[in-house]
Amino acid sequence: MNIYIGNLSYNVKESDLHQVMQDYGTVESTKLIIDRETRRSKGFAFVVMPNDEEARNAIRELNGAEYAGRQMIVKEAISRN
Known part of the structure; x- marks a missing residue:
């Protein structure tokens, strides 16, 4: 299942989020969305x-x-489709 996680602090790192989610089961992938121009988390x-x-x-x-x-x-x- 693909899960959306929003309203995250801009200081949260992908590895932090991956670790939190692993407490609930197997995590196949974690993708933090980054702004292309500022290189900061969205x-x-x-x-x-x-x-x-x-x-x-x-x-x-x-x-x-x-x-x-x-x-x-x-x-x-x-x-999206």
Whole structure:
């Protein structure tokens, strides 16, 4: 399952987020979205978890939770297509 994580602190690193998500199960990939011009985080990321049950549990537990001083938005990512 592809998970959207928004409202992240600009100081959060991809490795930090990967570690947090691993507490809920297997993480296939973590991608923090970076602005091309400023090279700074845009404050959101996508995480792929192959086990849907683990992913749904992570969404339930982390949506609205505070991380690095901000309340995260965690939900299933919607495909652009």
